[in-house]
Amino acid sequence: MLDFTSNSNRILVTAPRFITEITQKEIESLGYACKKEKDNALSLRGSLEDAMKLNLWLRTAHKVLFHLFSGQAENIDEFYDVVKDFEWETIIPSEGYFSIQSAVHNDTIRDTRLPNLKAKDAIVDRLTEINGLRPNSGPDTEQTVLFVYWNKSSVSVYVDTAGTPLNRRGYRHQPHKAPLQETLAAALILQSEWDPTSHFVNPMCGSGTLAIEAFLIGTKTAPGLLRTNFGFMHILPYQADVWNKLVEEAKKVQIPTTEGMIVASDKDPEAIAAAKGNAERAGAAAHILFRVTDFRDSLIPVGKGTVMMNPEYGERLGEKAALEKVYGAIGSFFKRHCNGYSCYVVSSSKELLEKIRMTPSSTKNFLNAKMDVQLIGYEVFDRNELAVTSESSPKRKLRSRKKPD
Numbered sequence: 001m002l003d004f005t006s007n008s009n010r011i012l013v014t015a016p017r018f019i020t021e022i023t024q025k026e027i028e029s030l031g032y033a034c035k036k037e038k039d040n041a042l043s044l045r046g047s048l049e050d051a052m053k054l055n056l057w058l059r060t061a062h063k064v065l066f067h068l069f070s071g072q073a074e075n076i077d078e079f080y081d082v083v084k085d086f087e088w089e090t091i092i093p094s095e096g097y098f099s100i101q102s103a104v105h106n107d108t109i110r111d112t113r114l115p116n117l118k119a120k121d122a123i124v125d126r127l128t129e130i131n132g133l134r135p136n137s138g139p140d141t142e143q144t145v146l147f148v149y150w151n152k153s154s155v156s157v158y159v160d161t162a163g164t165p166l167n168r169r170g171y172r173h174q175p176h177k178a179p180l181q182e183t184l185a186a187a188l189i190l191q192s193e194w195d196p197t198s199h200f201v202n203p204m205c206g207s208g209t210l211a212i213e214a215f216l217i218g219t220k221t222a223p224g225l226l227r228t229n230f231g232f233m234h235i236l237p238y239q240a241d242v243w244n245k246l247v248e249e250a251k252k253v254q255i256p257t258t259e260g261m262i263v264a265s266d267k268d269p270e271a272i273a274a275a276k277g278n279a280e281r282a283g284a285a286a287h288i289l290f291r292v293t294d295f296r297d298s299l300i301p302v303g304k305g306t307v308m309m310n311p312e313y314g315e316r317l318g319e320k321a322a323l324e325k326v327y328g329a330i331g332s333f334f335k336r337h338c339n340g341y342s343c344y345v346v347s348s349s350k351e352l353l354e355k356i357r358m359t360p361s362s363t364k365n366f367l368n369a370k371m372d373v374q375l376i377g378y379e380v381f382d383r384n385e386l387a388v389t390s391e392s393s394p395k396r397k398l399r400s401r402k403k404p405d
Helices: 020-029 048-057 076-084 113-131 182-192 209-218 240-253 269-281 319-337 350-354
Strands: 009-014 035-038 041-046 063-072 097-105 144-151 154-160 199-202 262-266 289-292 305-309 341-347 362-368 371-379 387-390 393-399
Touching: 009 048, 020 041, 020 182, 041 048, 048 063, 048 240, 063 076, 063 144, 076 113, 076 154, 097 113, 113 144, 182 209, 182 305, 182 341, 182 362, 182 371, 199 209, 209 262, 209 269, 262 269, 269 289, 319 341, 319 350, 341 350
Parallel strands: 097 144, 199 262, 199 305, 262 289, 305 341
Antiparallel strands: 009 041, 009 063, 035 041, 063 154, 144 154, 341 371, 362 371, 387 393
């Protein structure tokens, strides 16, 4: 029988391509040794408790897969036998619900839905024979989620301890237009090496994901604290007291707010309304300064910090010409008003990025909704500027775009 308390169990952590290096640093910061398996997967050894801890703390991962068993199968009949032979009565409640996801690379399989169906049949047949009860199954990922990897004749089956992917923190009920995934937003911020003792400014904030993730990082808030449900909660080896202990330990690490300001602005009032709603659910609304304004008029707090922008990419016909002036204005904004800051732009268009007319200090590739994008960094040298006090935030000094009369 599988020992879920042993620290020798195989765990696979998946993350989007280009992000795994950041995810690896996260895993190692939690005290685990891991290695890269593929462009989108990292492996380590640990117990179910370790898998739970990874679910609680990882900001850039999508799945945490806990290995159940491996076997050999040349065809679908042998596959059925391999799956049925496992002791599912020790994993899935007799009246539970499970779903199956898979990645199949076997020449005998033409319809990739067939292994999922056969695996479901094998599990249901075994549990019905042993318990006399038939568990339910379907596409819902809110309960027990299993992942099957069948490559040639090798079969490996995992329980997805996240269930619903970890990028779904639970706070983003109002996504607005083309939002960044939470995991990508966190990866962009971690890649920038933003210091939470300095400021974080997010013009063109959209639904506020970058600003909210900055708050979570800056306050050392485990992203898993925002969720009430994980896949591991629906398997028989789960122990609620172990999870509660991990949660309490995570809460002790939190700090109330960031030392630096977090400023988010957008010229679209609907975007700011969505961002405020999302921030409220994340517990960040009182700690982010939201403004309805064009990026050219964004408030830049005095001191050091990071500015990060995710403008439109001009993917549709005729859009790039209209965006050339916008990207040119971004460069002017950086040079005139962001001195002493590290500035970043996320975009897929090299032509538009050239309109910024600044020499990049760093370039990093990412994927945004299967689209290749780059995080381009620019350093703006510090110089003395006039500081004024914002009426809305009297204790914080902010740079003004204009000299007072």
